[in-house]
Amino acid sequence: MWSLAPHVLILDQDRTFARTVSRLLSENGYDPGGLSEPTGLDEYLATRTVDLLLLDLSLPGEEGFTILERLRRDRAYRDLPVLGVASSAVEEASVRALGLGASDVIAKPIRVRELLARIRTHLRAGRALNQARAEARSQAALVELLREIxxxxxxxxxxxxxxxxxxxxxxxxxxxxxxxxxxxxxxxxxxxxxxxxxxxxxxxxxxxxxxxxxxxxxxxxxxxxxxxxxxxxxxxxxxxxxxxxxxxxxxxxxxxxxxxxxxxxxxxxxxxxxxxxxxxxxxxxxxxxxxxxxxxxSRREDEMRQLAETDPLTGLLNRRALDDKLRQEVERASRYGTVLTCVMIDVDHFKQTNDTYGHQAGDRILTQFAELLRREQRSVDVVARYGGEEFVVLLPETGNAGARLFAERILRRVSNAAFGEPDTPIPITISLGLGTYPDERAVDGESLLRLADRNLLRAKSDGRNRYRD
The missing domain is CATH 3.30.450.40 (GAF domain)
Structure with a gap:
């Protein structure tokens, strides 16, 4: 639990003196802490917020002066109020301690009122300095924040x-x-x-x-x-x-x-x-x-862009968006030396299906087939409605062997799927034409589409419900 009382650390080898001062400070509203050996000072300062240090200048080996000098060299503690306590050669100890940066020096035996007055004075000065520095840090942080936002x-x-x-x-x-x-x-x-x-x-x-x-x-x-x-x-x-x-x-x-x-x-x-x-x-x-x-x-623009690029019936990309995607994928395949397969798909006898079952049933078939393609789509694949009953799938980094496996899988999915209404299923088949870039017949996106379209016509002329490449 954080204490609002100022924390005064007493570092003195005289344990009786330390206990007496600690009790005195507690009775006067301070939060005292104590050390009898300097070895624990660094850890204490690193883990506790100390408002004032009461330092024994008579520590063995002149350790008190060494600690004072070290604190004043450390940027983290150079402003910590340090009240030196001298027990012998007071005048000499005072001159030396003040020269090393002590805030004040008091002699043993201490006078209670004098000690409390000096502690109050140096805490007040320390708080004012810390507050000024905190304000400066806050202003600097505010300037940096405003620059970013x-x-x-x-x-x-x-x-x-x-x-x-x-x-x-x-x-x-x-x-x-x-x-x-x-x-x-x-x-x-x-x-x-x-x-x-x-x-x-x-x-x-x-x-x-x-x-x-x-x-x-x-x-x-x-x-x-x-x-x-x-x-x-x-x-x-x-x-x-x-x-x-x-x-x-x-x-x-x-x-x-x-x-x-x-x-x-x-x-x-x-x-x-x-x-x-x-x-x-x-x-x-x-x-x-x-x-x-x-x-x-940005969200509204994305929505408008999506509407402009989406086929309203199936929710797939439309012809305009496909042209952009095809150009990008051909450029990527050319840049990185990879392959790209274009699959053109046509729903067989779709006009006859429309005439027999009605346009509403035809639309439902197109929507269901689009969803089937979407389920088979990898994250890198592009699926689009090319127009009417024709669809296009772009398969990046997929050569002839992978494209054939894809075509065979789509043919199986269609043969096992139920199109139309559950109570009146409509059997359909599809034909597929494959074209792979690079190829002497496919040097860009437009020629790749033409190659896939020619192979689609071959599949239809060979009896439909199949693929050709």
């Missing part, structure tokens, strides 16, 4: 940039963006700094009372100490020790929240964090709107 990022990437930069700017482990409306029972996690792969996850808002309250009220909610917060009473054990929820609006309507959290061992969130996060949201809102608009426009 002003680029034309798609929404998913933009949200990930935002949570990552806010978490880095505030030095917290978890920041999330969640979309939801006031009164909603479920909300959607758009991005989370602790898990870059997490997105579009729907969660029950009832598990997060702070989010529900902020969403419904539209006001920022800061929980500095989750353990003592009444809204968490009766809930399961919380990993969160403090949280900050900041609602945001898009186009004048409440759209979701930024959700910031700390855990055990992290400094609690405070008002300064609110100021930084509010600046981020203010700057990010227009970028979020722009990204969402761009995504919506």
């Amino acid at each position: 002003n680029t034309n990022l798609p929404p998913r990437e933009l949200f990930q940039v935002l949570v990552r930069q806010v978490a880095a700017g505030l030095r917290i482990p978890r920041c999330s963006i969640l979309f939801g409306r006031p009164g909603a029972e479920r909300i959607t996690v758009a991005a989370a700094s602790e898990n870059p792969m997490l997105h579009d996850l729907s969660v029950d808002v009832g598990r997060y009372p702070e989010i529900r309250r902020a969403l419904d009220s539209g006001e920022v909610l800061l929980v500095s100490d989750a353990a003592s917060e009444p809204m968490y009473q009766g809930m399961h054990a919380q990993e969160t020790t403090s949280s900050l929820v900041l609602p945001f609006s898009l186009r004048g309507e409440r759209a979701g929240v930024f959700f910031l959290r700390t855990g055990a061992g992290d400094p609690p969130l405070d008002d300064a964090d609110i100021r930084f996060a509010e600046k981020v949201i203010e700057s990010a809102a227009s970028a979020m709107e722009k990204a969402l608009d761009h995504e919506s426009q």
